[in-house]
Structure formats: C-alpha cells, structure tokens
Amino acid sequence: MQNFLLDIIFPQHCCCICREPGRFNTRRPWCQHCRENMEKLRHIAPLCDKCGKYIDEYDSLCADCRNEEPLFHIARAVGPYDESYRIAIKVLKFLGRRFLAVQMGQMMAETVLDEPRFWPIDMVIPVPASRGHFEQRGFNQTELLAVQISKKIKVKTVADILQRVKETPAQRELSKPEREKNLLYAFAVTDPRRIRGKNILLVDDVYTTGSTSKECTKTLLEAGAARVSVITWATGCGF
Numbered sequence: 001m002q003n004f005l006l007d008i009i010f011p012q013h014c015c016c017i018c019r020e021p022g023r024f025n026t027r028r029p030w031c032q033h034c035r036e037n038m039e040k041l042r043h044i045a046p047l048c049d050k051c052g053k054y055i056d057e058y059d060s061l062c063a064d065c066r067n068e069e070p071l072f073h074i075a076r077a078v079g080p081y082d083e084s085y086r087i088a089i090k091v092l093k094f095l096g097r098r099f100l101a102v103q104m105g106q107m108m109a110e111t112v113l114d115e116p117r118f119w120p121i122d123m124v125i126p127v128p129a130s131r132g133h134f135e136q137r138g139f140n141q142t143e144l145l146a147v148q149i150s151k152k153i154k155v156k157t158v159a160d161i162l163q164r165v166k167e168t169p170a171q172r173e174l175s176k177p178e179r180e181k182n183l184l185y186a187f188a189v190t191d192p193r194r195i196r197g198k199n200i201l202l203v204d205d206v207y208t209t210g211s212t213s214k215e216c217t218k219t220l221l222e223a224g225a226a227r228v229s230v231i232t233w234a235t236g237c238g239f
C-alpha cells in the first residue's frame with residue numbers, strides 16, 4: 001500500500017514508542033527524542049563479527065559463534081533488542097501497526113547497504129510466519145519488512161519459496177536447546193531450482209539465540225543456495 005494511503009487510514013497522534021503527543025506518519029513514526037535514543041543504542045557495545053550480537057568487549061566473536069560457527073555468511077541488526085527497538089517490534093507485531101514496517105524496513109535496508117559483506121544479493125527471502133501467528137494477525141511482519149527492504153536495495157522479495165512445513169510452539173517460551181529441536185526440519189524450499197547458486201538475504205524480526213535464522217539458512221543451503229546472509233531489526237546480547 002502507498003505510504004500516503006497508510007497515513008490517511010492510520011493517522012498517528014502520538015509517538016508509537018513513548019506516546020508523546022504530536023503529528024507522526026509512516027516516514028516519521030517516532031519522536032525526535034526516541035530517534036536519537038535509537039541512534040545512541042545502536043552503538044552501546046561492539047558486535048560479534050559473525051552474527052552481529054552485542055558483545056562485552058572486543059573479542060571479535062561471541063561465545064555462541066566461537067562454540068559453533070553459524071552457516072550463514074553474516075548477520076546484522078539495526079539495533080539491540082531492548083527499549084525502543086523492543087517496543088517497535090511489539091507495536092508492529094502484536095498491535096498490528098503495519099505502517100511501522102515502512103521506517104523499520106528502511107533502517108534495515110540502510111544497514112545492509114552500509115555493510116559490503118552483504119553484497120552481492122540476488123533475492124530477499126522473509127522467514128515465514130507460523131500458521132498460528134498468520135491466522136491470528138493476518139499478516140507476516142517479516143514479509144512486510146522484506147518488501148520495504150527490497151524497495152530500497154532494489155532486489156526482489158520472494159516470499160513463496162521458503163515455507164514452514166511443521167507447526168511449532170512459540171519459540172519465546174523455550175530454552176535454547178529446545179528452540180533448536182523445535183525448529184528442526186520446520187522449513188522447506190518449495191522449488192530449489194529458483195535458489196540454486198543464489199546469494200540470499202534472509203529477513204527476520206529479531207535475532208536472539210539465532211535458532212530460526214540458522215535453521216532457515218541450513219534449509220536454503222541444503223536446497224542449493226550459494227550463500228545466506230541475515231538481516232534483522234534487533235539482536236540480542238552475546239555476553
């Protein structure tokens with residue numbers, strides 16, 4: 001949908017993060033204070049060179065990546081899964097404020113454009129939503145973000161190629177080993193010919209243990225993709 005239509009349908013009279021009253025729109029969904037705070041939060045700590053999680057001191061890799069190197073080429077996020085970043089994803093996902101995906105996707109695209117190791121990219125693939133989430137909310141926030149990223153980086157989104165083949169309980173409630181087991185063989189590629197030899201940008205909302213990104217990466221590589229990189233809105237702390 002066009003941005004101006006979204007602004008007519010969803011007029012915003014307060015900052016979606018701190019509720020400060022004012023005039024907001026799809027291009028400016030949060031106030032100046034929240035924007036500055038988000039910029040500051042981005043640089044709170046160094047990043048794991050591989051998965052992009054925030055780490056305590058410059059160690060180059062987080063404990064998880066040192067333990068077992070992920071199959072993806074690189075993963076990065078816009079900011080830490082905390083404060084404003086956490087609120088923004090919740091407002092998009094659970095309150096269904098889809099217009100937020102415009103600005104969030106834009107910021108994710110900028111992160112991709114700023115990191116040369118993401119390139120080249122042949123296609124953008126969103127992590128598919130669970131059927132439960134989709135039926136409950138009627139949209140997949142990851143796909144909304146992917147479409148916005150596509151517009152900005154000028155690489156097409158292909159949303160029908162990676163599918164969930166196993167319904168899994170919500171990851172939030174589970175420990176890390178449980179998450180990995182939960183997701184084992186949860187995804188499949190519908191038509192491997194379309195991704196053979198391709199460099200894929202996988203889009204997810206949050207990277208915490210990385211279980212979802214890792215399982216999707218494995219599925220895509222096994223189906224013949226050349227390389228998978230991951231962009232998320234927010235990421236956890238690896239310390």
Ligand SMILES: [Zn+2]
Pocket residue numbers: 015016017018019020030031032033034035
């Ligand atoms: Zn605000």
Ligand SMILES: [Zn+2]
Pocket residue numbers: 048049050051052053061062063064065066238
């Ligand atoms: Zn790492």
